[in-house]
Amino acid sequence: MNSPASETASVIADNSIAIDARKVRDALQPKGREREAGNDERLLFRSSKRVQKLTGFSIRSIGSYVPSRVVTNEELEIRHGFEPGWIERRTGIKQRRFAADNESTSDLAVEAARRAIAAAQVSPADIDLLIVGTFSPDFTCPSTACLIQNKLKLDCPAMDLQAACSGFMYALATGAQFVATGNSQLALIIGADVNSRIVQPDDQQVAPLFGDGAGAVLLEAAGDSQGFVRYQLGADGAGGGMLDRPAGGVTLPLTPELVAAGRHYLKMDGRNVFKWAIEAVTQSIKMVLDDAGVGADDVNLFV
Template identity: 50%
Template sequence: MGKVAGVRVAATGSYVPDQIVTNEDLAALGCDSEWIVRRTGIRQRRRAADGEATSDMCYEASVRCMEKAGVTADQIDLIIVATMTPDHPTPSTGCHLQRRLGVTAPAMDVNAACAGFMYGMITAAQFIAAGNSKCALVVGADLMSRTVDPEDKKTYPLFGDAAGAMLLVADENATEGILSYQVGSEGCGGEMLCVPAGGSRTPLTPDTYAKRLQYLTMDGRNVFKWAVRLFAESAKDVLADAGVDSSELDMVVLHQANQRIIDSAVSDLNVAPEKVFVNLDRYGNTSGASIPLAIDEAVREGRMKSGDLVLMCGFGAGLAWGTALMRW
């Protein structure tokens, strides 16, 4: 548990590719449209264009965020990109983004999958609190359509491509900032969400390609059970640490993985459904982009305003999670 004062969100921005893939479009792959809606709540998702990479989506989201904040490249002094789908194993996607934006600052990637943005945001906040950054750009982005097996009819329909950005700035008047946060991991469950091949443990070979081990595998049933338990415990811990009752929350933004997980979380937390932002139906699970994409939409729709108490939680492969309560 921890807290970070003196930090404020200057602006948010997001980007989704133009191509919309509906459940009906996936019928040609043998996917059942009604099953997808009934089991997940997803009706469509976005797919990146051929030749479009994760850093391209990061760039678009970052430019929109910077324009909203009125911040120029020379003012940014830290870039953190949360992604599990980098352009290359190395250099980092953060460095690709830094070069394209024309920023002169340290840049790095964080890989905590669907919890990645929360890890990145909390890390950036700590840089600011330590006096080592005054304007940090945090981006969550994943190009999941190339990470999931098109032949996996239960997993492929769940994911989409997107990017979301947030500018965190030092502000001595932001006496609350992040009121409480928790990050954690349970590596014993790593096999439940895993890309088996492509690393030093199991390099890519003709054999691993033939076995389709370059794609994400998921034990959906057990991931669902873990996510429901994890959010209930983590949210209660963070709220208790901050001395805040769930009735005081103005907005709850969860990782957009599954509508049933979100519904269960709302029930456990005893929060009114209208205080829980959902865009899962239109974008699917966008992994590291999920939370910043949802936050940016909530802000643009006027559902989040200065002074609001916002609870955020990301959870996924690792297994890893990050939960934070922030004064907007």
């Protein structure tokens, strides 16, 4: 699920589309009268200038890692008092993985990165850029990217990028810019989170939705036929309050009282987040497809 503050869509060179949405093709079909300008519901991404093209890079390899502990829907349905099958019917989620007590976000990321490096048959010394998308970092400081850099013994710039559930796409687009312009020859892009540590276990709206895991890709230079056919990055900070962690920043520093009240956990207005995500993400996908000159039926894979 995307954060209300950011969302992304992209069509890559093999006509696959990367986006977090269910039943996308149905959602893209017009239903009823089109919205009129000036109504109460604001439409995001009005300007087609937000849709961009970026070529000159390709994915050399991928790697992924999920913890061994499986948390089933049945376990959560019993805990929260849901009827059997409710979680899958409402979300499509069948299960999720939770990190072990001794596993951190950087640990998951390192495992995914090692698998990507092995698949590419390259040396860590060849990597000249590391970008990590996460909103559950090991620490506020140092960055998770620097921890990963040290664990992998890399010699390269390293930075975190925080864009909630859109973080990997933002990190991918950022790394692709470096590679496509010749400023990186081999970029390691990672998306990793241990959400089970930032979600209140008893929160019925949030707990069933999130799990832990990591994915990594290595990007390298390529010809003009490779890359993003079209992509879009967008943000709407007005929706930030629908999905946030109230305490822990400089505005509301942690205190024993705030921790006892659970204010350091992720909070979500589930109904409005779902409504926002369906509308905003569908608009984003449609703009990307329209600008690329393809229809939903032309796409081979929705993720």
